Amino acid sequence: MIPDSHTDLLTEAVTVTLVTLMPDGQPQATPVWVDYDGTHLLVNVGEGRQKDRNIRRNPKVTVLAIDPKNPYRYLEVRGVVEEIVVDETGDNMNALSLKYRGTPKRYGLEAPPREVETRVYYRIKPLRVIAR
Amino acid sequence: MIPDSHTDLLTEAVTVTLVTLMPDGQPQATPVWVDYDGTHLLVNVGEGRQKDRNIRRNPKVTVLAIDPKNPYRYLEVRGVVEEIVVDETGDNMNALSLKYRGTPKRYGLEAPPREVETRVYYRIKPLRVIAR
Numbered sequence: 001m002i003p004d005s006h007t008d009l010l011t012e013a014v015t016v017t018l019v020t021l022m023p024d025g026q027p028q029a030t031p032v033w034v035d036y037d038g039t040h041l042l043v044n045v046g047e048g049r050q051k052d053r054n055i056r057r058n059p060k061v062t063v064l065a066i067d068p069k070n071p072y073r074y075l076e077v078r079g080v081v082e083e084i085v086v087d088e089t090g091d092n093m094n095a096l097s098l099k100y101r102g103t104p105k106r107y108g109l110e111a112p113p114r115e116v117e118t119r120v121y122y123r124i125k126p127l128r129v130i131a132r
Numbered sequence: 133m134i135p136d137s138h139t140d141l142l143t144e145a146v147t148v149t150l151v152t153l154m155p156d157g158q159p160q161a162t163p164v165w166v167d168y169d170g171t172h173l174l175v176n177v178g179e180g181r182q183k184d185r186n187i188r189r190n191p192k193v194t195v196l197a198i199d200p201k202n203p204y205r206y207l208e209v210r211g212v213v214e215e216i217v218v219d220e221t222g223d224n225m226n227a228l229s230l231k232y233r234g235t236p237k238r239y240g241l242e243a244p245p246r247e248v249e250t251r252v253y254y255r256i257k258p259l260r261v262i263a264r
Contacts, residue, residue, distance in 0.1 A: 017196050019159040019161050021159065026194065029161070029194045029208055030208065031203055031204075060157060060159065062159035062160065062161045064149050066163045072163075076160070078160065
């Protein structure tokens with residue numbers, strides 16, 4: 001569903017916006033790292049955080065990736081979280097860290113308050129894709 | 133409500149994400165230009181576009197501004213559209229064009245399909261602000 005013309009916005013180190021829904025329906029938007037397996041978008045978060053609680057209540061999410069070199073070029077993916085996977089080995093987080101920071105070191109190791117948190121990642125199934 | 137530490141993300145030429153809600157509650161996210169009057173966020177759009185139709189149905193919106201120089205620094209504004217103003221004179225659009233493109237020339241003049249559309253802008257009242 002993601003056109004080849006825009007997959008670079010998911011495979012290169014572009015910080016994207018993840019939108020979840022608060023209990024009252026208000027959108028909650030935060031910058032996140034993202035990965036793409038050819039079908040699903042993968043987003044890794046700390047378990048129990050606001051966006052995680054939101055997704056467990058309502059799996060509707062939207063991701064917006066804006067080209068950092070050209071803000072008129074973007075990819076919007078409206079989708080649904082099909083699966084929440086506990087990142088027990090840290091492999092997913094390490095892969096994201098390698099992609100975004102150039103080192104496989106787990107993000108949490110440099111941020112003490114997050115050090116011990118459980119990381120999970122979402123498999124987001126695209127339902128509607130807009131590429132401009 | 134916007135802390136001084138983060139107003140630069142609204143007053144400088146940062147392309148931000150505007151989130152509206154589709155009829156089924158799915159978030160819709162698009163890159164937009166933004167202005168800030170010290171209280172409200174101002175966003176200018178073409179009347180009748182998807183985000184405009186969404187806002188007229190449900191005025192809950194969220195804006196995320198990510199620092200282009202440091203993606204770990206951001207401002208999330210969850211708010212409500214308090215007023216929709218028809219930009220009859222084009223003054224609002226010209227001010228935005230000046231800020232983002234360095235010229236007051238109306239955006240539509242260079243994009244034929246949008247040339248004749250009516251532009252409106254929203255006054256967004258912040259209800260909850262997260263600055264990181």
